Amino acid sequence: MTPGKGGPVLEVRDLARCFGGRDGRDDALAVIEGLSLAVAEGEFVTVAGPSGSGKSTLLNMIAQIDRPSEGTIHLRGETILAPGKADLNPGWNCQIGYVTQEDNLLPWRRLLDNILLPLRAQRRLDADARTRVAALIETAGLTGFERYYPHELSGGMRKRASLVRTLAYDPPVILMDEPFGALDAQTRTELHADLLRLWSLKRKTIVFVTHDITEAIALGDRVLVLSRAPARVVDEYRVDLPRPRDVDHLIAEPAFARLYESIRQSLARQAPKARRA
Ligand SMILES: Nc1ncnc2c1ncn2[C@@H]1O[C@H](COP(=O)(O)OP(=O)(O)OP(=O)(O)O)[C@@H](O)[C@H]1O
Numbered sequence: 001m002t003p004g005k006g007g008p009v010l011e012v013r014d015l016a017r018c019f020g021g022r023d024g025r026d027d028a029l030a031v032i033e034g035l036s037l038a039v040a041e042g043e044f045v046t047v048a049g050p051s052g053s054g055k056s057t058l059l060n061m062i063a064q065i066d067r068p069s070e071g072t073i074h075l076r077g078e079t080i081l082a083p084g085k086a087d088l089n090p091g092w093n094c095q096i097g098y099v100t101q102e103d104n105l106l107p108w109r110r111l112l113d114n115i116l117l118p119l120r121a122q123r124r125l126d127a128d129a130r131t132r133v134a135a136l137i138e139t140a141g142l143t144g145f146e147r148y149y150p151h152e153l154s155g156g157m158r159k160r161a162s163l164v165r166t167l168a169y170d171p172p173v174i175l176m177d178e179p180f181g182a183l184d185a186q187t188r189t190e191l192h193a194d195l196l197r198l199w200s201l202k203r204k205t206i207v208f209v210t211h212d213i214t215e216a217i218a219l220g221d222r223v224l225v226l227s228r229a230p231a232r233v234v235d236e237y238r239v240d241l242p243r244p245r246d247v248d249h250l251i252a253e254p255a256f257a258r259l260y261e262s263i264r265q266s267l268a269r270q271a272p273k274a275r276r277a
Pocket residue numbers: 019020029031049050051052053054055056057058229274
């Protein structure tokens with residue numbers, strides 16, 4: 001494992017997650033088994049894997065929404081999650097931002113109120129925070145839409161708002177689960193550029209799950225490929241393409257094509273088949 005410069009900020013050690021099989025039922029599903037990874041400070045790691053291989057389950061555990069059957073998760077060297085234990089330190093929750101497949105904006109709140117919600121909940125909505133939020137809204141191209149309700153915004157704008165909401169409360173680690181999956185190709189490309197621009201402002205540590213090899217390479221410093229369930233990391237590719245990256249130009253690079261083909265073959269070796277334990 002090569003977490004890169006600066007040492008790991010996030011570490012997953014020998015993680016396992018099994019669903020079902022309780023009350024004597026013989027239907028336990030081993031979704032993750034022996035999965036380890038480490039992510040360095042400021043690193044952008046993308047994770048690809050077959051459908052149903054446990055990518056969301058992995059992020060849910062890092063976000064402390066789910067608990068592992070085995071293994072531990074560490075943030076800056078401290079154990080934040082272990083099997084069967086209550087939250088080791090609930091304060092860690094605001095250290096890890098989670099952008100899911102849904103934008104999760106509250107429909108009855110205006111865009112700005114949605115973005116400010118976590119800051120209000122954490123009692124951190126001071127003048128500095130408001131200035132930071134205004135700058136993020138500007139960078140994401142949402143200036144002028146602050147008083148709009150979510151249903152008055154496009155899908156891409158809602159995604160940008162959800163991203164800005166997470167960046168606004170400044171968690172050191174951000175998890176992203178196929179955040180642009182449901183959008184059209186043009187909007188996705190625009191959002192890739194927005195995300196890279198927003199990321200370059202603060203260089204957050206990001207773990208980004210995707211099905212899309214182009215997206216994995218275009219965004220990531222490193223691409224991890226998961227096996228079919230029970231998932232573990234089977235391959236790892238360093239993306240030595242210069243930043244800032246322009247996705248449209250990047251895909252014409254021979255180095256991009258070589259990497260794409262290696263990752264495609266790695267994924268092809270993983271059939272989307274879950275194992276009943
Ligand atoms: N709460 C749960 N109870 C039982 N099984 C679950 C639960 N959550 C997930 N699973 C199972 O775990 C497996 C992995 O699901 P998960 O959503 O993590 O996969 P994924 O790799 O994110 O899939 P996709 O790429 O299709 O989004 C699936 O077979 C799913 O049915």
